[in-house]
Amino acid sequence: MDNAYKETGALLQVRDLHTHFLTDSATVRAVNGVSFDIQRGERLAIVGESGSGKSAMAMSLIQLIAYPGRIMAxxxxxxxxxxxxxxDKELNKIRGKEVGTVFQDPMSSLDPVMRISDQMIMPIRMHLKISSKEARMVAIEWLDRVGIPDAAKRIDSFPFEMSGGMRQRIMIAMALSCNPKLIVADEPTTALDVTIQAQIVQLLKELTETTGTAMMFITHDLGLVARFAQKVAVMYAGKIVEYGTVGELFAHPKHPYTQSLLKTIPKISGEKNGRLLHISGFPHDMKNEIEGCSYKERCSAAMSRCYKEAPPLLERDGAQFSACWLADGLNTAGLGKAISLEKPVEMPVAISDMDDAVVVAEASNNVLVIKDLHKHFQRDSILPWKSAPAIKAVNGINITLQRGETIGIVGESGCGKSTTARMLLGLDEPTSGSIEVNGNIQIVFQDPYSSFNPKMKIGDIIAEPLNVQGIGTKEERRFKVRELIGKVGLEASYLERYPSQLSGGQRQRIGVARALALNPSVVVADEPTSALDVSVRAQIINLLCDLKEEMGLSFVFISHDLSTVRYISDKIAVMYLGEIVEYGPAERVFTNPAHPYTKALLAAVPVPDPVIESKRDIQLVSGELPSPANPPLGCAFHSRCPLATELCFRQKPALEDYQIVRQVACHAVS
Incomplete structure (x- = not known):
């Protein structure tokens, strides 16, 4: 390994790092000999599937590895x-001062009962050796620099009074406030809207360029890597399997794992090419020893040598390195089938559709008709003689969904997507309007693990809806469950396992199987792929598309991931502050967006191509979503719209026909 990296006086040098988690039952070898350099002012991205060792490696650098983790060598x-x-006494002088950290979830990192000022000022005073008054001024300066409006006042707010994007900005300000030489950012944008994500990434990029701070950026999003990084390290099974400049790695990937990862990403633009590709098999179980190459079971290029001898990280072209016995990976000798296109097993359904206690639409091809739907939440006022303004979460939307059709609902957090889903499922009563359903509606949740009883076996979880509704005999229900697990592409042996024994993708497949148990006509998929790795995400998207084709299912697909929405959807509804501002065929909306908000959403989506990213003139939407308790007069988007005129400030635009096939609510669109 030392032969691959030349000593260059780097800011950070990591050599042969090993970190294990020592439990009573087994030893998990999370980090297995990682070596790399970070130069001053350099942005290094660390990518790889969950369990590849990215976070364990990052936390090991400053010895923040959690028990029972231990740095072995x-x-x-x-x-x-x-x-x-x-x-620890010496490390505490380095943590925060010379190495700053930005974590994935700022709410779990910030103390909810402490004001922002209390959390920022103390470390600034300690590390910079300045007075409390001076430290407060430094904190305000950094809050202003990262884009917190009215920073002098907001510094005394509590974290819960801030939006997710503002909390993440505060974490960045805290990490940079003591002028560190290195920032370790672990999935800092995963839970953010695409517009806020774009703002945060642009902010980090600008700050590293202006301050000279180096950054290690851990992410699943290869589009963000293309937009942000200068160097990339691809991790698999606790090791770096490919390393190089972002341009070379995207243009000429050398390792089969990297080559396959880049092929699993749905496109935000251009032609949709059939089914998404996904990597077959599962990552290596790090409880087990690795013999030979850790990727061999998933690689079609694997040969006998791969099973006996682990390839070192070898220099390929200049500054590019790959841990593969083949210099060009799957591109060698025309190899290229480490990716899978298999479809789930097709099985007949034994139990007939169940009549549901919902309003049934007239016999037609429509399975869902939403008319003028409103949901307002009335809050209690702290003043008994004055009523608090209602929160208009959904403010008059209309949607029609036909059998076998998928509608994607997109928009920032707070736009009303999830409230709409809750009303469709009967979890919230509409304030006004109507929902007509031909059949019944089921849901696939964002996090299947939190929606499962961890003490129930998978077979019982899938059978639960059938048991609750009293459908069929015990033997019929058992037969139905076996059909369902086959339909989502898993073997019947999984029925005897518990949720903790399944991977994230397998659990999401079980969530889909449970949703299909009552033969729904409509399935609401609420962020079903947001927590999944890019390869597993491709598997779930393919599964939903297969079920749509085979069973005639209709989907309401809610997601922040616009590339996924574009791939799976027939129609798109763009929501902003409880209203639909653009509605129409998915391809029309994505290839020729009409509303300024739709354009801003699409502009914020990173493209997994550093050449394209370097040429894009990205006009990011400014500000954050206004409060639904106090929406702007006129057009709800006018406070953030670059095309706003005086008319937009005083008159609300109606959702009107545009180019025949879609509708747009904008004064600037004719």
Whole structure:
């Protein structure tokens, strides 16, 4: 490994790092000999599937690895100082001052009962050795620099008074406030809307360029890597399997794993090419020893040598390195089938449709008709003689969904997507309007693990809807469950397992199987792929498309991931502050967006191509979503719209026909 990396006086040098989690039942070898350098001012992205060791490696650098994790071997040097084995007293002088951290969930990192000022000022005083008054001024300056409006007042707010995007900005301000030499950012944008995500990434990029701070950026999103990074390290099974410049790695990937990852991404633009490709098999179980190459079971190019001998990270073209015995990976000798296109097993359904206690639409091809739907939440006022303004979560939407059709609902958090889903499922009563359903509606949740009883076997979880409704005999229900698990592409042996024994993708397949148990006509999929790796995401998208084709299912697909929405949807409804501002065929909306908000959403989506990203003139939408308790007069988007005129400030635009096939609510669109 040392032969691959030349000593260059780097800011951070990591050599042969090993981190294990020592439990009573097994040893999990999370990090297995990682080596890399980060130069001053450099942005290095770390990518790979869940379980590849990215976060464990990052936390090991400053010895924040959680129990029962333990750094077993290796060296981490910051400007020549060895951090491994350093005492906590010395490490505390480095953490925050020389190495800052930005975590995935700012709400779990910020103390909810402490004001922002209390959380920022103390470390600034400690590390910069300045007075409380001076530290407060430094904190305000950084909050202003990261885009917190009215920073001098907002510094005394509590975290729960901030939006998700603002909390993440505060975390960035805290990480940079002591002028560190290195920032470790672990999935800092995963839970954010695409517009806020774009703002945060642009902010991080600008700050590293202006301050000279280096950054390690851990992410699943290859589009963000193309937009942000200068160097990329691809991790698999606790090791770096490919390393190089972002341009070379995207243009000429050398490792079969990298090559396959890049092929699994749905496109935000251009032609949709059939089914998404996904990597077959599952990542190596890190409880087990690795013999030979860790990727061999999933690689069609694997040969006998791969099973006996682990390939080192070898130099390929200049600054590009790959841990594969084949210099060009799957491109060698025309190999290229490490990706899978298999469809789930097709099985007949034994139990007939169940009549549901919902309003049934007239016999037609329509399975869902939403008319002038409103949902207003009335809050209690702290003043008994004054009523609080209602929160208009959904404010008059109309949607028609036909059999076998998928509608994608997109928009920032707070736009009303999930409230609409809750009304469709009968979990919230509409304030006014109507929902007509021909058949019944079921849901696939964002996080299947939290929706499962961890003490129930998979077979019982799938059978639960049938048991509750009293459908069929015990034997019929058992037969139905076996059909359902086959339909989502899993073997019957999984029925005897518990949720904790399944991967994220397998659990989501079980969530789909449970949703199909009552033969629904409509399935609401609420962010069903947001927590999944890119390859597993492709498997779930393919599964939903197959079920739509085979069973004539209709989907209401809610997601922040616009590339996924574009791939799976026939129609798109773009929501903003409880209203639909653009509605029409998915391809028309994505290839020729009409509303300024739709254009802003699509502009914010990163493209997994550094060449394209370097040429894009991205006009990010400014500000954040206004409060639904106090919406702007006139057009709801006028406070953030670059095309707003005086008319937009005083008159609300109606959702009107545009180019025959779609509708747009905008004064600037004729």
């Amino acid at each position: 290796g060296s981490v040097q910051l400007e020549g100082r060895e951090l491994i084995g350093m005492r």
